[in-house]
Structures are given as C-alpha cells and as structure tokens.
Amino acid sequence: MxxxxxxxxxxxxxxxxxxxxxxxxxxxxxxxxxxxxxxxxNLSIGKGEIFALLGxxxxxxxTLLRMLAGFETPTSGRILLAGQDVAKLAPHERPFNMMFQxxxxxxxxxxxxxxxxxxxxxxxxxxxITQRVGExxxxxxxxxxxxxxxxxxxxxxxxxxxxxxxLAKKPKVxxxxxxxxALDKKLREQTQFELVNIIEKxxxxxxxxxxxxxxxxxxxxxxAVMSKGRVLQVGSPKEVYEHPxxxxxxxxxGNVNLFDGKLSVDEPDHCAVQTAIGEIHVGHGVxxxxxxxxxxxxxxxxxxxxxxxxxxxxxxxxxxxxxIAYFGAHNTFIVKASDGTKVKIxxxxxxxxxxxxITWEDDVYFWWHDGAGIVLRD
Amino acid sequence: xxxxxxxxxxxxxxxxxxxxxxxxxxxxxxxxLLYISFVDMGNDISPFKPIWDSSxxxxxxxxxxxxxxxxxxxxxxxxxxxxxxxxxxxLWYALCTAVLCLVIGYPFSYFIARSAPSVRPALLMMVxxxxxxxxLLRVYAWKGILADQGVLNQVFMALGLTNEPLQMxxxxxxxxxxxxxxxxxxxxxxxxxxxxxxxxxxxxxxYDLGASPFKAFWLVTVPLSKAGIIAGFMLVFIxxxxxxxxxxxxxxxxxxxxGRVVWDEMFTSNNWPRATALAVVMxxxxxxxxxxxxxxxxxxxxxxx
Amino acid sequence: xxxxxxxxxxxxxxxxxxxxxKLWLGLTFLFLYLPLFFMIVFSFNxxxxxxxxTGFSLRWYEALxxxxxxxxxxxxxxxxxxxxxxxxxxxATFAAFVLVRYRRFPxxxxxxxxVNAPLVMPEVxxxxxxxxxxxxxxxxxxxxxxxxxxxxxxHTLLGMAYGMVVxxxxxxEMDRAIEEAAMDLGAKPFQVFFLITMPNILQAIFAAxxxxxxxxxxxxxxxxxxxxxxxxxLPQVIFGYARRGINPTIYAAATLLIVSxxxxxxxxxxxxxxQTRRREREIAAATRAEQAALQAQ
Numbered sequence: 003m004x005x006x007x008x009x010x011x012x013x014x015x016x017x018x019x020x021x022x023x024x025x026x027x028x029x030x031x032x033x034x035x036x037x038x039x040x041x042x043x044n045l046s047i048g049k050g051e052i053f054a055l056l057g058x059x060x061x062x063x064x065t066l067l068r069m070l071a072g073f074e075t076p077t078s079g080r081i082l083l084a085g086q087d088v089a090k091l092a093p094h095e096r097p098f099n100m101m102f103q104x105x106x107x108x109x110x111x112x113x114x115x116x117x118x119x120x121x122x123x124x125x126x127x128x129x130x131i132t133q134r135v136g137e138x139x140x141x142x143x144x145x146x147x148x149x150x151x152x153x154x155x156x157x158x159x160x161x162x163x164x165x166x167x168x169l170a171k172k173p174k175v176x177x178x179x180x181x182x183x184a185l186d187k188k189l190r191e192q193t194q195f196e197l198v199n200i201i202e203k204x205x206x207x208x209x210x211x212x213x214x215x216x217x218x219x220x221x222x223x224x225x226a227v228m229s230k231g232r233v234l235q236v237g238s239p240k241e242v243y244e245h246p247x248x249x250x251x252x253x254x255x256g257n258v259n260l261f262d263g264k265l266s267v268d269e270p271d272h273c274a275v276q277t278a279i280g281e282i283h284v285g286h287g288v289x290x291x292x293x294x295x296x297x298x299x300x301x302x303x304x305x306x307x308x309x310x311x312x313x314x315x316x317x318x319x320x321x322x323x324x325x326i327a328y329f330g331a332h333n334t335f336i337v338k339a340s341d342g343t344k345v346k347i348x349x350x351x352x353x354x355x356x357x358x359x360i361t362w363e364d365d366v367y368f369w370w371h372d373g374a375g376i377v378l379r380d
Numbered sequence: 381x382x383x384x385x386x387x388x389x390x391x392x393x394x395x396x397x398x399x400x401x402x403x404x405x406x407x408x409x410x411x412x413l414l415y416i417s418f419v420d421m422g423n424d425i426s427p428f429k430p431i432w433d434s435s436x437x438x439x440x441x442x443x444x445x446x447x448x449x450x451x452x453x454x455x456x457x458x459x460x461x462x463x464x465x466x467x468x469x470x471l472w473y474a475l476c477t478a479v480l481c482l483v484i485g486y487p488f489s490y491f492i493a494r495s496a497p498s499v500r501p502a503l504l505m506m507v508x509x510x511x512x513x514x515x516l517l518r519v520y521a522w523k524g525i526l527a528d529q530g531v532l533n534q535v536f537m538a539l540g541l542t543n544e545p546l547q548m549x550x551x552x553x554x555x556x557x558x559x560x561x562x563x564x565x566x567x568x569x570x571x572x573x574x575x576x577x578x579x580x581x582x583x584x585x586x587y588d589l590g591a592s593p594f595k596a597f598w599l600v601t602v603p604l605s606k607a608g609i610i611a612g613f614m615l616v617f618i619x620x621x622x623x624x625x626x627x628x629x630x631x632x633x634x635x636x637x638x639g640r641v642v643w644d645e646m647f648t649s650n651n652w653p654r655a656t657a658l659a660v661v662m663x664x665x666x667x668x669x670x671x672x673x674x675x676x677x678x679x680x681x682x683x684x685x
Numbered sequence: 686x687x688x689x690x691x692x693x694x695x696x697x698x699x700x701x702x703x704x705x706x707k708l709w710l711g712l713t714f715l716f717l718y719l720p721l722f723f724m725i726v727f728s729f730n731x732x733x734x735x736x737x738x739t740g741f742s743l744r745w746y747e748a749l750x751x752x753x754x755x756x757x758x759x760x761x762x763x764x765x766x767x768x769x770x771x772x773x774x775x776x777a778t779f780a781a782f783v784l785v786r787y788r789r790f791p792x793x794x795x796x797x798x799x800v801n802a803p804l805v806m807p808e809v810x811x812x813x814x815x816x817x818x819x820x821x822x823x824x825x826x827x828x829x830x831x832x833x834x835x836x837x838x839x840h841t842l843l844g845m846a847y848g849m850v851v852x853x854x855x856x857x858e859m860d861r862a863i864e865e866a867a868m869d870l871g872a873k874p875f876q877v878f879f880l881i882t883m884p885n886i887l888q889a890i891f892a893a894x895x896x897x898x899x900x901x902x903x904x905x906x907x908x909x910x911x912x913x914x915x916x917x918x919l920p921q922v923i924f925g926y927a928r929r930g931i932n933p934t935i936y937a938a939a940t941l942l943i944v945s946x947x948x949x950x951x952x953x954x955x956x957x958x959x960q961t962r963r964r965e966r967e968i969a970a971a972t973r974a975e976q977a978a979l980q981a982q
Contacts, residue, residue, distance in 0.1 A: 073865055119872075405815065488710065520927045
C-alpha cells in the first residue's frame with residue numbers, strides 16, 4: 003500500500019498521552035492445556051483510543067479480546083481499567099461491551115428489544131430505556147426498523163444493530179471482534195468510515211481484533227501486531243509500516259523485499275550492508291558490530307524501475323523482468339537480479355498510457371533512495 | 381467456547397437434578413435387580429428372603445438362581461435348559477430382524493437421501509407417520525392380515541398360489557414380519573441421517589476416476605456410511621433381544637423369547653430371584669453390542685481430547 | 686445428495702435401473718402402510734370377519750363408544766402421557782444442557798451412559814428393575830401403591846432419553862454467541878438461560894414433549910410391569926383384547942387414531958413449511974433492498 007487513508011483524524015498524540023494507561027494488561031498469559039495462546043502481553047491503551055490487535059488466525063488476538071471481555075479467565079496477569087483489576091469480574095459485571103463477529107443478535111427479539119436488553123438488565127426506569135434506545139437507533143439510522151426481527155434485515159443493517167446494542171450501555175471500553183469480517187468488499191469500505199465516525203462521536207475507548215491489515219490501518223490509531231501469542235510491535239499505522247521492528251512485522255504488513263547480509267560499514271549517519279545482490283546503503287546508522295548479520299527491508303513502492311541507466315550513486319542494481327501483474331491502480335514487477343534474487347517492484351499508474359513500456363524479459367535497472375530501506379536485526 | 385464462568389452453585393444444581401433422578405430411577409433399580417438375583421425365594425409374605433441371615437450375619441448368596449439357568453436340575457447337562465433355548469432363540473430372532481431391517485432399510489434410506497430435496501421432507505413424514513400411530517395396533521393388524529382366514533391367504537388362494545391357507549401366524553414368519561415391521565424406522569432414521577450428509581462430490585470423484593456406479597456404491601458410499609449402519613443395526617438388535625409384545629401377539633409356543641420367560645417367572649411362577657437372574661444374564665448378553673453402539677454413536681457433545 | 690446420471694437405452698434392465706429407487710420406496714411404503722389400510726378398511730366391515738368385506742357398517746364405532754374399558758383406558762393414558770411428557774421434557778432439557786454445556790465434570794461418562802441407555806435397553810429390563818424399586822420402597826415406606834404414579838415414572842425414564850436426543854441436537858446447532866452476548870450485556874447466568882437460551886430451543890423442547898407423550902401413550906411393557914390392580918392404560922386394554930382374538934372394535938379405535946395423527950402431522954408440516962417460506966422471502970427481500978441501496982450510491 004503506498005497510500006494510507008487515515009480515518010482517525012480526531013485525536014492528536016497529545017490527547018492520547020494525557021489519558022494513557024486507561025486500559026492496561028500486565029503480563030497477561032493464557033494457557034490451554036499444553037498450548038500457550040497468549041504469552042506475556044503488556045499493552046497500554048489510552049482513553050478514547052481506537053486500538054487494533056492485528057495478526058493472522060491462531061496468533062492469540064481473539065483469545066486476548068475474550069479475556070478482556072471476560073469469556074476467558076487469564077492464566078496469570080492483570081487487566082487494569084483506570085487502575086482497577088477487572089480480571090476476576092464476570093462478563094456481566096464488567097463495564098465492557100462486545101460486538102461479535104457473527105453479530106449474535108437475539109433472533110427471537112425485535113431490534114428495539116435487542117438494543118434495550120442490556121439496559122433492562124441494569125434495571126433502568128422505562129422512560130430512560132426508551133430514550134436511550136431511541137438515541138441509539140438514531141445514531142445508526144435504523145429508527146424505522148425498530149420493530150423488525152434480525153432476520154428481516156440485511157447484513158449491513160444487522161451490523162449496525164449490533165453496534166447500537168453494544169454502545170447502548172455507555173461502556174467504558176468497546177470490544178470489536180472482526181467487525182467487518184462478515185461484510186462483502188464494497189460494503190466493507192463504506193462501513194469502515196461510518197464505524198469510526200460513530201465510535202469517535204461517542205468517544206468510547208475501542209479495542210478491535212482483525213486479520214485484515216487494511217481494516218487495522220484505516221480504522222485504528224495504534225496497532226499491535228501479534229504472532230504466536232506475543233505482541234511484536236505497537237505503533238501507529240505509519241510507524242508500523244515505515245519502521246517495522248522485525249522481519250515478521252515487515253513481512254506481515256504490506257509487501258516487502260528482504261535482503262539478508264552482513265554489516266560492512268557503520269557510521270553515525272549512514273551504514274552499508276553487503277548482500278547477495280550487492281552493497282546496500284542505508285541513510286541512518288545502526289549500533290552494531292561489523293559483520294553482524296542483518297536484513298534490509300525495502301517496500302516495493304519505494305523502488306524505481308527503468309530501462310535506462312539512471313544517474314544514482316548507491317543502491318543501483320540490474321536484472322531481468324520475469325513477471326508483470328496489472329492491478330489497475332499500479333503495476334507490479336518481479337525482477338530477477340543478476341545474482342538470482344527476486345525483487346518485487348510496484349509502480350503507480352499515473353497516466354493512462356504505459357510510458358515506461360517495460361515488458362517481460364526486459365533488462366532493467368532498479369534503484370532506491372538511501373532512506374527507503376531500513377535495517378532489521380531479527 | 382463454553383461459558384466456563386457460570387457460578388458454581390448454578391452449575392451444581394443443573395447437573396444434580398438429572399443426575400440424581402437417573403441414579404434413583406436407573407442405577408438404583410439396576411443395583412436392586414442385581415441384589416435380588418442372589419437371594420432365595422421367599423414365603424407368601426415377601427417375595428424373597430433377605431440376603432443375609434440377621435442372626436448369624438452371614439451372606440447367603442444363592443448362586444443357584446444363576447446355575448439353574450445353565451443346567452437342568454442337579455448334575456444335569458450343561459446348556460440344555462429351556463432358558464438357554466430362549467436366549468439363543470431371542471438372539472437369533474434379533475439378529476435376523478436386524479439383518480432384514482438392514483437389507484430393506486439401507487436401500488430405502490439411500491433412495492430417500494438421494495431424492496430431490498423438495499420431496500424429502502414429505503417422504504420422511506411418511507416414514508414417521510406409522511411411528512406416531514400406536515405400534516401395538518399395527519402389530520395387532522398383522523394378526524388379522526396373516527391369519528389362516530386372513531387377507532393375505534385369501535389373496536394367495538385367489539391368485540392360485542396355494543390351495544390351502546398357509547400357516548403364517550404363530551410361526552417364525554409372523555414373528556420376523558412383525559419384528560422387522562416394527563423396527564424398520566429405527567434402522568432407517570440413523571442410516572438416513574448418515575447418508576444425507578454424504579458429499580456427492582466424493583461419488584463424482586469416483587466416477588471421474590473410472591468407477592462404475594455399482595462399484596462406487598460399494599467402495600465409497602457403503603464404507604462412509606459404516607457408522608450409520610452400525611448405529612442402526614444396534615438400535616434394532618439390542619431392544620429386539622428382549623422383545624415382549626410381538627412374540628405374545630404373533631408368536632406361538634415355539635417362538636417364546638426371553639422377555640416372555642422373564643415375565644412368566646416373575647408373575648406366573650412368582651420366582652422373583654430367578655426372573656431377575658434371567659434379566660441380568662440378558663443384560664450381560666447385550667453388553668458387548670451396547671459397547672459397540674456407544675463407540676460408534678459416541679457422546680455427541682464429548683470434549684475432544 | 687443428487688440423483689445419479691441416467692443411462693440411455695430402454696431395455697427392461699435399464700428400466701429397472703432407472704426406477705429401482707421408486708420401486709423400492711413404493712414397495713417398502715406399501716409394507717409400512719398395509720396394516721394401516723387394512724384396519725381402516727375393516728373397521729367399516731359389517732361382520733366380524735377380517736378377510737372378506739361383507740358390507741359397510743359403523744357398528745364397530747358404535748361399540749367403541751359403549752366400551753367403557755377402552756374409554757377409561759384412553760383417559761388414563763391421556764393423563765399418564767401428559768404427565769410423563771412434561772416430566773420428560775423438563776428432565777431432558779436439564780440433561781441435554783448438562784451434556785452440551787459442561788465439558789468436564791466428575792461422573793460425566795456415567796451420566797452420559799445412564800441417559801442414553803433407555804434408548805437401546807429392552808423394555809423388559811427397565812420395567813422389571815423399576816418394579817423391584819417400587820416394591821422395595823413400598824415395603825420400606827408403605828408408599829407408593831403401584832398405579833398411575835409408578836407408570837409415569839417409568840415412562841419418564843424412557844421419554845427423557847428420547848427427548849434428550851432432540852434437545853441436544855438443537856442446543857448443539859444453536860449459535861452460542863448469543864448467550865455470550867447476553868452475558869456481555871449484563872445478564873446473569875440464569876437470566877441468560879431463561880431469556881435467551883430457552884426461547885431459542887423452545888421448539889425442540891416441544892418436540893421432546895410430543896415424543897415422550899407418544900411413547901408413553903403407546904407403551905405396553907412398562908405399563909404392564911408397573912401398573913396396579915384396576916389401573917389399565919389404553920395399550921394394556923388393547924393388549925388384553927388382542928391376545929384373545931380379533932375384535933374389530935379395535936380397528937375402529939385404530940382408524941380414529943390414524944386419522945387424527947395424520948391430520949395433525951400434515952397440518953404441522955404444512956404450517957412449518959409455510960413459516961420457512963415466509964422467512965426465506967423476508968431474508969431475500971432484505972438482501973435485495975441492501976443491494977439496491979448500495980447501487981443507488
């Protein structure tokens with residue numbers, strides 16, 4: 003992805019800073035028999051943040067979310083909400099509400115009753131309940147459908163009901179389990195923004211779980227990338243994308259080319275790594291010993307490609323075009339470098355005519371700016 | 381994922397209600413059954429004497445109750461008793477019934493499973509409908525149909541198949557017809573449930589690889605429906621062993637089954653201990669098929685280890 | 686499953702091949718329904734014979750209304766079956782819930798074995814062992830006398846086993862997330878059960894009740910073992926008549942039963958079919974509306 007459209011514009015880092023540590027997990031562990039599903043997770047989520055847990059299936063994100071909701075008891079560790087440990091509380095005792103992936107709307111109740119359900123459990127007076135349900139229905143624009151049953155609504159409408167239901171009780175934390183998973187693509191794009199708008203309008207702290215990077219990048223203020231029960235990196239979408247902490251994150255988010263090699267030059271403001279493809283220059287220093295094994299990560303969109311040799315000092319390589327894919331918005335080339343390494347290069351289609359006219363088996367040059375690559379140690 | 385956070389008192393209550401019921405009305409009677417099978421026949425006041433002599437405090441286990449099942453009188457030949465005959469006959473009838481039900485029922489379930497989805501509910505309803513009407517009445521009807529002056533004989537004679545009425549009632553024929561008739565739905569339903577879930581693409585794959593429809597049936601469909609076959613077979617076989625009503629209505633003195641024998645010992649001879657011993661042996665006979673049945677149907681909600 | 690591809694040539698063998706399904710189904714259904722047709726036809730017979738139809742008559746239906754034993758037995762059976770049905774449904778719900786929701790607890794295997802056993806055990810064994818229990822209790826406490834209560838207990842044991850299969854299957858296919866959602870929204874565990882779980886398995890509970898009712902109404906063996914003097918359920922009455930010979934009054938009773946059951950079953954199926962169709966139409970309409978809304982943008 004070369005362009006990240008960011009929906010979460012309302013909060014500045016200063017806002018988040020002042021209410022940091024609203025929801026904290028301390029060394030949270032969950033073990034199922036022999037398997038370790040969540041391994042010493044420490045997270046610190048600020049009040050009003052939209053925070054995403056991103057990872058592929060089996061990485062522990064769902065288990066983590068369920069522990070926050072109270073459906074799983076942690077094997078060890080604490081969950082703190084504004085300083086209070088809530089891990090021992092049952093789900094119905096916690097001020098958290100969850101929006102389920104399958105929506106889990108009560109099929110035997112109509113929409114109004116579905117939304118009112120949580121409020122009735124609190125024992126609120128009827129007039130308050132009616133007012134609140136009305137507010138929620140207006141928030142998701144479903145007031146005319148109040149008397150319908152879930153099966154009489156479309157998928158998108160059901161999702162909005164699920165959202166309204168989970169916000170009705172003004173929870174301190176909103177938990178979203180793969181919120182857009184059940185929708186088809188067109189609907190998904192539209193719903194991403196609507197969802198964020200509503201959440202920001204209400205101002206609730208939100209933790210969402212997803213395996214879809216685009217969803218996480220678009221909706222969340224900060225992302226925690228998870229794998230095998232551990233959190234590998236926490237940061238804003240830009241941080242995670244441009245400055246991945248390790249190979250896994252670099253590879254997981256978007257596309258990346260990884261070049262393994264040994265550190266050959268190490269200066270405060272630049273360094274160089276000797277790789278199979280040649281020497282790669284990086285525009286920042288690393289604190290490490292010479293000949294240390296490292297990898298250079300370069301995003302495909304940051305590599306330029308041409309049939310004419312450009313006038314560039316560093317990071318210039320040559321190869322043969324082996325594969326081309328046309329994606330409408332951009333082209334992807336797979337170029338086999340002189341040493342045999344396959345490099346993925348993406349170019350935006352900025353005009354309707356293919357100016358570079360690069361085709362299969364062409365000999366090409368490719369290069370990138372010193373600042374485009376980053377050094378990864380593991 | 382189970383809601384494991386249900387408060388403990390709630391969980392204990394919910395488990396104990398059915399558990400206590402079952403222990404009181406299933407386990408306890410069974411233990412009493414076992415107990416009585418070891419006591420001596422009593423006098424007029426109580427049907428049996430207590431198992432221990434309260435004066436001497438010794439246990440008097442009357443193994444004779446069991447021995448008399450297996451050998452006739454003192455020093456009599458082993459396995460030559462009426463009881464053994466009844467057991468063997470019962471097992472034989474049960475086996476034949478199960479096989480007949482399988483032979484008739486498997487193709488039947490198969491064709492229903494393969495029929496158009498719109499027709500299937502109607503067909504299933506037609507299978508279940510007789511089940512909802514009294515089974516006693518239906519067996520009774522067979523009595524009329526198979527009688528010497530009954531409908532079937534009239535038809536046979538009218539068609540010239542025979543000159544004299546065929547003796548069908550009170551024979552093995554009427555027994556097996558009755559038993560197969562009554563137990564057929566018990567074979568059809570588990571088989572159907574199994575067959576309807578079979579992926580037709582497996583058959584298509586077999587055809588694609590060169591198998592004829594017949595071969596595909598034997599090599600693909602049948603093995604895959606094994607669980608259904610065994611469940612259905614046991615569901616017919618096990619209760620058939622102790623069948624009581626059908627031998628009473630459709631069977632003669634040569635077709636007596638063990639269920640009837642237990643009844644007679646109990647209420648005609650008033651020999652409660654021997655009756656229970658006979659019942660315990662009957663249970664012993666079906667324990668192995670029961671284990672097989674449980675193995676194949678399993679605990680549907682069992683935690684996967 | 687889909688029907689097999691059909692062969693071409695029109696020989697006898699191919700005819701059989703193509704129609705063997707229908708033939709087999711037809712013959713088997715004939716076998717299943719023969720006794721029913723037989724009884725219906727001969728319930729209108731003017732004489733006692735059951736091979737020759739001598740003429741149309743309603744005399745056996747008349748005799749039926751005058752037969753106090755049958756009528757009394759009918760009412761008793763109705764009471765017993767209703768009681769046993771309710772008790773079975775309640776217990777079956779508990780048992781199904783326990784087995785499906787509680788993965789591990791001490792004695793689970795024993796519990797599972799006990800609940801499922803009446804499905805396969807010969808009724809003679811069940812009847813006998815319960816009788817012994819009743820006698821024992823009677824000797825110890827002087828109560829209960831064998832009669833309606835004891836029969837209800839026996840039938841409940843059977844009904845519970847069958848009912849549990851139905852409810853268990855429904856519980857397994859129910860979306861568990863709605864229970865979690867209810868808890869998440871603040872419902873305590875027993876509230877979850879009564880407000881959310883029960884309404885969604887109600888149909889299965891009713892089916893379990895019906896099943897137990899039918900089994901009870903139809904049972905002979907357990908009733909024979911557990912009834913007391915003067916207490917005779919309808920099946921017991923019929924059984925007594927049956928051993929003595931042919932009695933077309935029974936055919937009349939059977940016909941009434943068959944007709945009413947058929948009407949109920951067909952009526953129910955039609956109603957269910959209509960509900961399903963209506964639901965499908967509503968879902969389709971909602972999906973269409975959504976597509977249209979998307980395109981309009």
